[in-house]
Amino acid sequence: MLKNYFKIAWRNIHGHKTYAFINIFGLTLGIACALVIFAVVRYHFSFDNFHLSKDRIYRVVTELKDESTSRYALVPRPLGKAIREDFSFVGHSARLVTAPQATVSFPELSEDEKFIEETGIAFTEPGFFSIFHFPFLQGDQKAVLQQPNEVLITESIAKKYFGSTNPMGKTLRVGAAANQADYTIKGILKDFPANTDIKQEIFLSYHALANGPLESVWKGLPAGSVCYLALKEGVNELTAQEQLRSLSSKYYEGKDVDVWNFHLQPLADVHFNPDYDGVVNKSYLYTLLAIAFLLLATASVNFINLATAQAITRSKEIGVRKVLGSKPKQLFWQFISETAIIVGIATLLAITLAFLVLPAINQLLQANIPLQLLHWHSLLFLALLFLLTTLLSGFYPGLVLAGFRPIKALQGKITQKDIGGFPLRRLLVVGQFAISQILIIGTLVIANQIRYAQQTDLGFNKEAIVSLPLPESANLNKKKVLRERLASIPGVESASLNFQAPASAANGIGSLKYHNNPEEEKWNINMKFADDQYLATFGIKLLAGRNLFPADSVNEFLVNETFLKKLNISSPDEALGKKLAVNGQNSRGTIVGVVKDFYNYSLHTAKDPICIMSLTDLYGNCSVKLSGQSFTKQMAAIAEIWKETYPDFVYSYQFFDDSIAAFYETENVMLKLVQGFGLIAILIGCFGLYGLISFMALQKTKEIGVRKVLGANLLRILWIFGKEFSLLLLLAFLLAAPLAWWAMNMFLQDYAYRVPIGADIFLSAILITLLIAILTVGYRSISAALANPVDSLRNE
Template sequence: MIKNYIKIAWRNLVRNKAYASISVIGLALGMACGILIFTLITYHLSFDTFHQNKDRIYRFYTEFHDEDVSRVGAVPQPLAKGYRTDLAYSEKTARVIDFNQTLITITKGNDVKKFGEDNGVSFAEPDYFSILNFPLLKGDSKTILAHPNEAVITEKIAHKYFGNDNPIGKVFRLDNKVNFTVTGVLKNLPNNTDRRSEIYVSYSSMDEYGGKDRENNWGGVYSGSQAYTLLKKGITREQAEKGMLQLVKKNYTGRDLQVWRFKLQPIAEMHFDRELGGYADKKYLWALFFIGLFLIITACVNFVNLATAQALNRSKEVGVRKVLGSLPVQLFWQFIAETAIISFIAVGVALGLAELALNPLNNLFHSQMAFNWPQLTLFIVLIAIAVVFLSGSYPGLVLARFQPIQALKSKLTQRDVGGFSLRRVLVVTQFTISQVLIIGTIIVVSQLHYSQNADLGFNKKAIVVLPLPQNDNMKMSTMRNRFNEIKGVENVTYCYNPPASRSNSNTGIQFNNRPEDEHWSINTKQADENYLSTFGLKLVAGRNYFKGDSVKEFLVNETFVKKLSMKPQDVIGKTMAVNGRSYKGTIVGVVKDFYNYSFHTEIAPICIMPNYQGYYSIAVKMDMRNSKETLAALDKIWNQTFPEELYSYQFLDDSIARFYEMDNILLNLIEAFAGIAIIIGCLGLYGLVSFMAVRKTKEIGVRKVLGANISSILWLFGKEFSILLLIAFVIAAPLAWWAMHNYLKDFQYRISIGPEIFVMSILSTFVIAWITVGYRATAAALANPVKSLRSE
């Protein structure tokens, strides 16, 4: 019996190639999207879940309770040591400090090799590898990083530095400061971890490297300073966090007692906390889940539309089978068999499409996702079963309930094929989803365009930022003078970082000798006197600070002045103390507000101040008409000044564009899925028009005999779907507004959702749908009316 079902089903599909092909394409596109989204979601949910005691592993982070609560994914360096010695909540606690963009030098005889490491180097305490499970392939796990000047590297790094030689005992130099000997080799890092460091060195070598001043500094947070703990069994996170209040009371006084708080974050949640440096966002994963679900439903809806349209063409076949004794249940299972064959072929096509799309998806996310076949197989089986019964049941029931006499006389009515109203609902569902995605795409594009082209309050174009590996005053002065002599250089400034940067330093302030510090912190920008002219920052009151080693003068922004409820001119000449009142100076100028990070965050109160201990980078304003020659000249002078270092540079506008990397990824995904939803929707619309063409064959013939032209027949089809599209738009518009309003909440500075966005959506949908309907309706309108009326 089953063999007979399959044989007949296959013959019917071969006979109706166009119907079978469209059905397979629609289902395959929906399934392929489902497979990719399933792979994407499971990949991100797997991050750092492979650690043996993952349920008890936590990362420390800092909360600042100012006027608002803000968080940073780092802690003061002495925190973990104090937690370990003063509290008894953990089995093990370890500090790790990450330094990005480091230089590794390997010397072998006269051969010197230099490697620039963007992921940098991490100084880690020995227990770090007892808390996190990164397998050690070579070396003694009991003494790993237990002594100064030891290093542990991954297989990948070992091969990169030393080729096929045994790396144990080999020596490398970090940033031309400290030598380290390799004592261990780690297995290459899994793809699904946020701990991307591949070079670990002894924490006890921090003093030699240059971090001694931070070891007892409870008042500062370096962005790379992290700590991890393995809680004892039975100890809850709430208990440990409550215990850390003792450390606050012990090490802070005055306002800081209310401001500083330390919290614990489960390691599996790190990946999804973008505020603390995580990469993904569970809101976006949920959005993708529903998009995938809707696309699969849309594909099923498309199949139902095509199948029910096809039912009229098979009415005589069904009538003959019923006259010959076929039962309704047999006809039902025969159609289920046809659906199963289509679904089986669609699964194969979907897997092929998903395999082709996986590499572009990995490139988009900068990831290395792969299909997890045990999970994916189960997912595909469940989806295939669901698709077969969701898509096959309704058309199967429609065919099974045909009355044989009417079927043989071709007298089937609209009601006999299941009711046209249901197909209307299905088409409305398809285009509701399509228009939600189209509106979402337009809004994301508009917001990103606004973010990347709005006036930031400073000049971001034609500025190149170079690292400054040494703070030798003589070298810095010489290099600045030589840079200024280059024809294409317009201005040069030394600074910690540009006006907008991921690396931001915050501190409390004491204003004008008030007895208490202000109940809010400021963002500090440390730079020389050329900072304003290089970046085009505008003064609204006062003057720039003077050049000189003994001058202690500050510039503040308008937001700083507003926090004090004062006017710009009123703060000029007032004193201010920062960094725990250790650095005191006079406010001499107020600059116009500028964005110090992305549009996701509000403009902070900012203080620009000189730092005569040194800077991290040098920014150069260029004339881009001769950019190649200018960059080459900068390269030559930089390498002559720092011959032992590795030269690199970055354009400021490229750095700022990376603030919106996740938003661009979301945009690319929405664009792709919106396009697929439209394709599937058009296939469904094609099925609806096909059904209408069959149902209205004789009506079209009569109209043509009575003199109707092609345009009037096209309108006969068009008015039906136009009403459906308008209904879909009425449903989609509020849904899209709600979803995108919540998306825009993540931006402190955002576009407004205007009516033009919805007009663009409905117009684009109408154009695409009219093209689809016009193609099929024109064929029906051009058909010979004699053939359609012959049976009358």
């Protein structure tokens, strides 16, 4: 019986090649997109879930509460040690301090070659490898990093630098010149899987930092650490969280007790939480899953529309089968088997297409996502996808065919009413194009927001500025020599020593006491540490007062407009000469100038009150403003001066506009994905529309012939096809517009500064959809309208 079902099914598919092609094409695209999206979503949800105690692993994070709430993945350096000593709920804990620009070398291989590893290096404590499950290939896991000057490297680093030689016991040197330190390789780690957020491949013992000045700084976040811990078995997270609150009252005073708060963030949340530098927001992944379902639904709508429209041509076949004894149930399963064959062919083609497309997706996402079709998750997903698509596509048409009355079918009197009529297919077409319009509106809104971020006045200049990370060990005089030499290059407009650029992920946070106010303010300020060339280099406008003096020993401050608004100061001149105490008594000085507001991060966050000051110990960058002319020569001259000034340190640089663009990397990726899937949805819809119009043209052949004989012109005949679909597209728009408006408002909530969703967005969406539909419907309609009426009426 089953063999007979598939034999008949194959014969029907072979006899209707055009409709079979349209269905297979649409389902292939829909299933391929679903497979790729499933691979992406599964990959992200697999991050760090391979650790043996993953449910007990947490990261301690910082929450600063003043007039607003700010959240940070870093914590003050001393917090890790305090947690270990103060609380009994901690099974293991470890601090992690990264050094992205640290220079490394292997003196036993070469005294001169130095490198900067792309993933940087990290200082950590022995408990790190008790918390996380990263297998050792060599070395004693229980003993490593217990002593000073020990280092672990991954097998990739070992092979990269030592080849087939065993690196155990060899020396890894960090830094250069007078500030270098040698570490002995005590262990080799198996390469970390791609699905972990811990990317470093060189781990040094924390002893090098244990006695540093930052180990007692409780208000230092930019130079803070990441703190991980594993709870003891049986300890409740809520209990541990409650005890953790006591840290603030023990280590802070005054208003800081309420400002500084620390929380436990589950390991499963680290990859996703945007408040704490998560890699991807879960809402984006859920959006992708929704898009996958919508694309499958769009392809299934094609199948249902074409199958029910085609049912009239199969009415006599069904009538004969019923007369010969076939039961409705058998006819239903026969059609389901036809659907299963088409879905099966589409699935095989989709798997091939997914393998071909995935490298491009990986390049876009800068990831290495595998398809892993033989994994049980993938096999289960494929099976469910096959069943869902088969039933979604074949259930209703199967019921329609099985429900035909045999006598009526044999007489050829099956009408649109018997197959559900046009209302169902109209409804499905409306749904199909509503999906397309939602994706079009989403694409336009995301593109507008990104364009707004790129074109809005940020309050500073981001073009043609290159930033050079400075060696940590470099003294101030040498940094100044570098700055002056770089500024003297022909075509270089200025150069500045600073801790960070105006818009940066690394922002200093500090308390503030203004002039004669008896108490510190309830809000914190954003601190920028920079020299007197900072304003000129970044094009920041001075509104009142003067710039900072070049002298390093003078404590002076520049503040921004938001700073004045926070203190209810109406005029910039009113603030000049007032005294400030920043971070308690650490920095005291006078306000000498007021600068125009600028964005200190991305458009996701509101502008902070900012205080620019000279703090030479923290100058970690030299920013150079180029003229934009003779660019290659200027970059070559910068590299040459660096080598002459710091011959022992690796030269590296980053353009400021690239770092600004990185703020919106996720949105750019999301835009390209939505654009791609939107085009696929439109393409599937167009093919379905073409097939439906082709069938309608066949059904209306005689009607068109009569109308042409009676004098109807081309436009009037085209209107027969166009008027109905124009109305359907309008209904689709009315359905899509409020849904898209709601979805895009949810998306834009992540931005403090956002574009409005104007009427032009919706007008563009309906015009784009209408144009595509006109082209699709028009081609087939014109063919039908130009047909010779004699041919269509010959048999009447």
